[in-house]
Each structure stands twice: as structure tokens, then as C-alpha cells.
Amino acid sequence: MTSAALFAQLLYTTQLKAESSDRPNVILILTDDIGYECFGCYGSQQYQTPNIDRMAARGMRFTHCYSQPLCTPSRVKMMTGLSNARNYSAFSILNRDQRTFGHLLQETGYRTMIAGKWQLYGANNYPQRFRAKGMAPSDAGFDQWCLWQVDQLGERYDAPLLNINGETRQFSAKQYGPDIAVEQILKFIDQKSDQPYFVYYPMILVHNPFVPTPDSKLRDTKRKQKNFEEMVAYMDIQVGKIVDHVQQTGQAENTLILFTGDNGTNTKIRSQLNDQVIQGGKGKMTDAGTRVPLVGYWPGVIPPDTTCADLIDFSDFLPTLADFAGATTPAKIDGRSFQPQLLGKPGTPRDWIYCYYNPRPEKTKPVRFARDQRWKLHGDGRFIDVENDVLEKHPLTDLSATPDAAAAHAKLTAALNSQPAEGVALLKFPLGPNNQAK
Template sequence: MKKYSQVLPVLLLLLGVAGFIKRPPSTSAAEPAASKPNIVLIYVDDLGYGDLSCYGASQFKTPNIDRLAQRGLRFTNAHAVSSTCTPSRYALMTGEYPWRRKGTGIATGDATLIIPTHYTTLPSILQRAGYTTGVVGKWHLGLGPQTGADWNADVKPGPLEIGFNYSFLIPATGDRVPCVYVENHRVVHLDPTDPIQVSFKEKIGNEPTGRENPELLKMKPSHGHDMTIVNGISRIGYMTGGKQARWIDEDMADVITTKAKAFMETNRAQPFFLYFSTHDIHVPRVPHSRFAGKSGLGPRGDVILQLDYCVGEITRKLDELGLTNNTLILFSSDNGPVVDDGYHDQAVERLGSHKPAGTLRGGKYSAFEAGTRVPTLACWPGQIKPGVSEALVSQIDWAASLAALTGQKLEAQEVPDSRNMIDTWLGKSRQGRSYVVEHGGAMAIVQGNWKYISPSNGIKFEPNVRIELGNDPEPQLYNLTDKPQERTNRAQENPAKVKELAELLQAVREKPQPR
């Protein structure tokens, strides 16, 4: 027995070393099962189809985002649900077209939660699948009860009431008050002796405003955005108090990226879903000094470089944690591009030959293609074969697709407009949607090579943002194979196609179509 008692520890040590050597370097004990990959959804603000070098931009490079494209699938016909932010985000969370529910237009900074707490949502589906869920960054879906949020107490209901385990939020957008971060239910660093008040109806308090005190501004508004001044920038809406809690715009990208990385590290031992919603490249565009002046295109180009850096930080953190091979990364934008969206920031003057929308017509707010066709990438090493997909896809389908990926069955009333397109998102199928509805100034539908825009009496051109909105009192029909796209209205010569697509659009608007 003495002989074996001396040998046994040595054998156990050798077996332990052998087990360590055999373990693949990209796998850690903290990695969840491959059947439930981590999911990181990077949702960008106002990024255009032509704003990345992997989509043809030549005035600057976006190497970290390009790396996702090189390692994954780059979609050329992927769409946000709306050409503005709040509706797209509502659809992303609920799998329901935003025009089905009143009050889902662009939200004010003091809007109450617009997603009913009894709804099934993308994060609540993933919670059912055993995921820890977190949202970091821009929210813009409202916070608080119908009576209004109390910014000096628990700010709820919000993300934690609709399926998220953790939240660190920019409550609305950077150009709207309140200019504070909200972590879970509380305003971060709030001094109780300096309570916050917010109004979008009338001026409150005696804080200086951009309209009354332009000499205090480091960035002047071009249209609107002339109310309470925070960090030398006037905003939409009035705010008093909360001075200790107010953000510094130049630090915002670093702050939310640090929070996103901390969420991944904290939850590395189980499957997690991170909805990382960047503020870039929305106005006000105030890059950190590391990026200011680096693009040559002014602040708009600089914050694209800053965005690329943040994406690189997320992917590097996954590498560091040994989670890259078991993480599905989805990258896209809430709507298309806008150059001047309310501030004099040299975006127009320094644009040069850069084309934010690429070859597409329109932009943010528009029913034309540049309003909703946005850069979209899917990367999952070893699971998604690198390449390019021309499949017609929509963000409305992320909820049902990720439910299928994680083995969750959906009832008919859950995420009603969302369809399971997971094989297309993973590149296992090149078959896209049979149609995509585009929600802009007018309603539009794309089926095959044809696009129909329903008649609308709105203005055709928005002079402040310099974008064609796609409104016209007559029906519009475009063959998307025409070059240039959406320039020749073929409605008069194709009345049968107009009727067919108008009836399809009406059918979709009346009720969800069968799954």
C-alpha cells in the first residue's frame, strides 16, 4: 500500500496536466454550452449604408467593424423596421410593427415606457432560455409609469420590467434632457439635495438655454436643440438640478463601453444577452479627444472612428474572456444616415466625397431605401461561414429567430410580426423574406425587385436635414434593379403590380400575416 500511496499523487498530477493541455485554447470553463451561444447585439444610431469601409467608404477606415464582416456574414439587403429610432427599437424589442401601437413615434426625453410590461419581448424570450440579459447605452423607449418618471426615486417601469436583468441607460438620446445615466432603477451619482426636474412643455428654473445664452455654447444648434445647456451644448427640453449626475459627452462612448465589458465579464459563466446600444453616431457628435480631428470629415466622421473603436473593445473583451467562438454578434443600425440633424458640427462642410447612404436614395426619416436599408453583420466563428448575403431580411425577425436559436417555442400572440429566419441570419440559407415593410414618412413594401410606396400628402423634402422623404400624393413603384435606384417611377406602366403590392401592404397593416 505504501508503494501505491506514493505513486497515486504523481498519477493524478500527470492526468491533470494532460487534461489542461488537451483543452482547446479558445474554450474556458466559463463558456456556456454551444447550443446556447452568448448573443451580443450592437445597435448603432443613424449609421448609413455607405458609412463603413466594409460597405465601400473610402475616406476613412473602420477596421474593427470590417473584421466582423471578414469573419462573418455581410448583408446587402437588410432593413431596420423604421427610418427613425424609437419605432425601430420598439419593433426590435417586441417583434411587433410600431405602427400597430399608438405612441411609438420618436419619444421625448420624459416619455413613459411605451412597451407594455405584459408583452413578450426579445430579452424576456432569452430569459426563458436561461440567459442573463443586459442593456447598455441608448434606450429611447420611455421610462416610468403613465403619470411620469420620478428621476429622484426609482425610475420604473423600464428595461428590468420587460425582460432585462441589468440596465445602464442613456434614457432617450444625447440631444434630449435629462442628461444623466440611469443604472437599473436609479440615476447615477444623483445628489438628493439637488433634485432633477424635466419639462418638454415649458421652461423650468433659471438654467441658461441655447436660445437665450448662445455665448455659452461650444456647439451651436442649426435647427431646434436650443433649450437647456448641458456641457456647453443646448438640448431638446428643459432640465434643472442633477448637476453632479450630468454626463460629459466626450466620455460617453468610453462610459457605456466599460459598462458593456463589465457585464460580459460578470456573466461569463452562463449564457448572456447583451444589447449594446451606442449613442454614436447620433447628434450631438462630440468625440473624445483621442478621435477628434482624426477622420478629416469633422465630428461626424470622428464619431464613426470612435464607434469602430468601441466595437473593437467589445470583440477584444470576448477574446480575452475566451468567449469569441461561442458568441453570436449581430451588428446593425436603427435607421439610415442624416448629416445635419440639428447642430453646426461641420458635418455638411467637411463631407467631401463621402456618401453616407452609398448609392441609395433618401436617408433618415425617408421612405426611400436609405431610410431603412442599413449595414448589417452577423459573426459567429465556426458557425457562420464568412461571406456576403443578398437575402432580403428585416430586424423585425430577430425576436423569433433568436427564440428558435435558443429552443424557445412562441405562442401566436407573442412577437406577432416576427418570423423565424435564423437559417438566413446564420448563412445556412440564402432565402430571404417574401416581403419587407418599410416605415418612413410614407409606408412602403419591398417584394422581390419591386418596391411600392403608398400615396402620402407629406412634404417631399425636409430642408432642415436636406433629405428626400419619399412622400407623394401618387403611388410610387420602383424596380430596384434600375440604376440609379428609385429614380424612375414605374407605377403608370405597371398598374397590376401597384394593385398587388398595395393590397399586400394593406393586408399586413390590418393584421399580422400567418407565420
């Protein structure tokens, strides 16, 4: 090898090492069953979320992030970068042929860990036809895990039943499931390694049952609304523990933290936001069912105290994480990276997002919509000016009466027509009466 070739090789090797060392640790936090209306940084004065609000003040807050209306559909979409129309087959199931962001980061040299809620394997509380039909955490790209509801259900809060690295453990009544998950995350972060790490934290909180937290002064399970508010506060404390630990261990300048939610708030919860009362929209295709918080935090990298109004779809998380990790993004996905926006650059924002929703495809029919920041076209033809009708009670019928409505309707009609109207990934269930799965 000539001296010039040797120098070039050394330079290339040095660049590779530099690129590897520049790859950030990544922590993705997904809270359960809480919409945008329940956070101080989105205008709420009803809920206490100081840690998440602080992340937003020191990082970037997105105002138009949209999930699926329910937990499993959102997780499948987020983890694979694909619309539910392409790979969603059953509630509580992640098909075994899928590639997740865990796989991508693991194969790129990341240590990977997941803690919190799984619900993607088909636990023993579901009908026999669903059990063990999905993906186990060990097969989804995760080296370590601490999870509720893998193959068994059990309690999630007091006296939880958790699966830790393949061992099912029953904890005592004095132990709180969300606390155990955070403890395992902090232990993982502290493990010595030259590799960057990826922590995916699909939280157990704040899903019902609405029960007292360790910080609650009253142990009354009947005060649902108040217990929910206290659960939100405790959820925020848990997020703060992780953010503070990263800071205290000197990792903050090389750690990207993303915080979002999997769907809207439980329908039994009512929240005051500015001059409106928003009833939780979980399971519904309304703004209250699909609009969720998204905060990006990385000191010295993400511009502080910034707001981004670009559309973010849940399929966008996989390519975004892949870009930060230096992984190769799969060619055929629906997601679009928002890494540039997090770095303060224009990026290539979406003109619209598409939501296909059919949580129980063995017995229900799909619904869908396409939308942008203001306008929303449902598959049944309802056309909503969400900016002026956030509760979606007054579909527009005369497009000429509102400026820009006709152009928006044409754009979103084309968007709907460009996407699948029927799902293609169904489990093969034997049919019973009325063509429903047995």
C-alpha cells in the first residue's frame, strides 16, 4: 500500500470512529393514554407537568404530532415506520415478520433496552386465537427489558407482574410497577460500555385503572378524575428522574430525549384547555383521540425554547431515529425523518398525514382520514376545519363559504385516494357465525 493510500485509509478509519462517537444515546418516552391537552407546555393549567414543560422550554415542542387512536395500533406504526394499512393484523399483536427501530439501532451498534408496557405478543388474557401470535421483546431488537404484559397480564401498578429479561416476577403490594421500570432504565444507562444506547420507554402510566400513586395523600380508588390528575403528575416525575439522571451522569450533551404519547386521553376524563372542555378521545378519530404531545430535548443541539408546527406522523419516528443513529432506513416505509427539524433546519415537511384505523380487523371495518394542520377529511366524506372546530362537531358542506377550503379538500381527497383503503396484513382466523372470528 502506498503512503498516500495508507493515509487515506487512516483518515477514513478516523472519520468512522468520529462518526460513531458522535452518534447520540437515544431515549424515546411514550406515555400511555394522554393527549396534548393535559400538559402545561401546551397550555393546560389543570395538570402538573413541570419536568416535561422544562424539556419543552429547553428544547423543541411540536404542535402537530398525530398518533393512532389506540395503543397497539400506535406502537406498531411507531416501531415499524409503516401505516397500519400495511402491517397491522390484530390487537395486542406485532407481526413476527416486522423490522422495528430496535432492530435498526441494535444492528448499528447500539445497546438496546425497553421498559414499561409491551402488549405486542398476545398474552394469555386474550382469546386463544391471539395468544403468542405476536413478537416477543427478545425478537424485536432489544437486548434487555422490564415489561408489563408480555405473555401474562397481572397487575401493572401495585403488586405488579413484570417480565424482566425473560423472567416473570411477581412483586409485592408495596412495590409500584412504574417505579420498577424506571429503576431498570437507570441501571441500564449506568452500565459501562463503549457503545451508545437506545432506551425505549413505553410507559405504564397513565392508563386506567385510575388508582392512587405512591405520592397520593388519599387512597380512594373512586375519585377517578383526581387520581388521573395525580397519575399525570407522577408520570411527569418519572420523566424528570430520567432526564435528571442523564444530566447528573454527564451524558446530557450526547443524549437525544424524545417524549410523546400513544393516543388521546381516556374518554372518562375531562380536561380544561383555555376556554374549552375537552373530553378524552381515546379510540376515536377526532383531534382529541389522535393529537399528542411531542417534545425533543438535547442540550446544545436542539435549539432551546422553539416550537415546530410541521406535521409529524407516528411512522416518522423510525426514520428519525435511524438518521440519528446512522442506520440505513428501510426503503419502503411511510415515515419521513424529522431529524432536520430537531436540529433547527427546514427539513422536508409533510403536506398531509394519513391515518388508517381498524383495531379489531377480525370483526370491525376500517376508518381513515387525511389531514394537514388545519383541515381534515374523513373517509366517510366529513370535512372539518379543525382549527376552528377542534371538537369536530360541524363538518363543512359549502366549500365556497370558507377561504382555502376547496383547495384543501382537493389536496386531502388526492391524499386519501393515494393510500390503501383496506388492510393487507390479517392473521388467518377461522370464521364463525356472521363471518366473525371464532
